[in-house]
Amino acid sequence: xxxxxxxxxxxxxQEAIKEALEVKAHRYDYQHLGKNKTCLLIFFNNSxxxxxxxxxxxxxxxxxxxxxxxxxxxxxLETQRGVIMDGDKAEHLLEAIPVMACYADIIGVxxxxxxxxxxxxxxxxxxxxFIKYSxxxxxxxxxxxxxxxxxxxxxxxxxxxxxxxxxxxVMTWAxxxxxxxxxxxxxxxxxxxxxxxxxxxxxPHGYELDPKFTEGATIEYDQMKAFEGADFxxxxxxxxxxxxxxxxxxxxxxxxxxxxxxxxxxxxxRQMAVTNNAHFMHCLPVRRNMIVTxxxxxxxxxxxxxxxANREISAETVIKRILETEF
Ligand code: AN0
Ligand code: CP
Numbered sequence: 406x407x408x409x410x411x412x413x414x415x416x417x418x419q420e421a422i423k424e425a426l427e428v429k430a431h432r433y434d435y436q437h438l439g440k441n442k443t444c445l446l447i448f449f450n451n452s453x454x455x456x457x458x459x460x461x462x463x464x465x466x467x468x469x470x471x472x473x474x475x476x477x478x479x480x481x482l483e484t485q486r487g488v489i490m491d492g493d494k495a496e497h498l499l500e501a502i503p504v505m506a507c508y509a510d511i512i513g514v515x516x517x518x519x520x521x522x523x524x525x526x527x528x529x530x531x532x533x534x535f536i537k538y539s540x541x542x543x544x545x546x547x548x549x550x551x552x553x554x555x556x557x558x559x560x561x562x563x564x565x566x567x568x569x570x571x572x573x574x575v576m577t578w579a580x581x582x583x584x585x586x587x588x589x590x591x592x593x594x595x596x597x598x599x600x601x602x603x604x605x606x607x608x609p610h611g612y613e614l615d616p617k618f619t620e621g622a623t624i625e626y627d628q629m630k631a632f633e634g635a636d637f638x639x640x641x642x643x644x645x646x647x648x649x650x651x652x653x654x655x656x657x658x659x660x661x662x663x664x665x666x667x668x669x670x671x672x673x674x675r676q677m678a679v680t681n682n683a684h685f686m687h688c689l690p691v692r693r694n695m696i697v698t699x700x701x702x703x704x705x706x707x708x709x710x711x712x713x714a715n716r717e718i719s720a721e722t723v724i725k726r727i728l729e730t731e732f
Pocket of ligand 2: 454
């Protein structure tokens with residue numbers, strides 16, 4: 406594997422999950438793979454879990470790690486070719502990428518959707534330039550349209566906790582004061598379908614995701630109906646994907662236009678009561694009592710910490726595969 410941006414890069418997903426569980430049981434057995442190799446982790450956006458777990462994963466594999474926060478000490482980067490650079494950006498990505506690649510064997514990139522252009526976001530303007538101009542293996546640490554390390558960690562977590570062969574997995578939109586990317590829900594839906602689960606996606610009208618990512622899932626606008634019999638509930642906020650509304654918070658940016666009781670979407674005991682004693686999941690960071698109540702996230706069926714712990718394992722599995730095939 407040279408690039409990890411999508412579920413397809415893993416080949417058979419169930420086999421990848423099996424390999425991940427093997428990695429989890431023997432996480433220090435592969436140190437020879439990364440000796441004298443450097444993993445460079447580049448962050449255009451904030452992170453707690455990805456930063457720590459991916460460094461830990463690379464170090465488990467014997468690699469050296471360098472972390473660069475582009476917004477904290479590096480030069481401000483221009484990303485569009487052809488721009489006259491007379492503004493505040495001192496360096497172009499077209500020089501910065503090959504320079505960074507000089508010091509790295511593998512590069513991880515975090516660059517969220519910027520919501521300036523749906524086309525730029527969905528063509529992965531930043532990530533695709535790393536793939537094109539670095540000459541090195543590249544993996545996504547959440548880019549504009551996907552968060553495949555999170556989704557793999559979530560699948561590992563579901564496999565560890567499922568009580569039926571084919572669980573019902575419900576992904577629900579939940580309220581948030583900001584404008585969040587569609588990356589996490591895109592990847593979660595795509596991975597959960599690929600894993601073979603019964604997948605239901607529920608959200609208010611207007612929050613439809615790119616159908617490319619939800620293909621194979623059932624869309625249900627009635628949240629209570631969606632939750633009936635669920636084995637896993639995965640909550641996440643996302644902004645609108647539709648043209649004309651792209652990147653917007655429909656409640657705040659179009660007040661009164663949508664006939665929706667937004668607050669009712671917060672996951673609470675009311676919805677969890679109709680599930681099959683479902684496990685609660687969220688990628689974190691989470692806003693309590695917006696996305697989910699204190700009681701549900703603190704409850705005995707909450708998996709938010711095991712999911713975060715499995716981020717080390719998903720990252721190690723991905724970097725291991727890259728090391729095994731590229732070096
Ligand atoms: C980001 C998002 O929703 O994509 C990162 C989640 C892992 N969340 C926030 O910006 C709060
Ligand atoms: N879940 C996740 O990716 O968290 P961070 O944004 O803190 O890395």
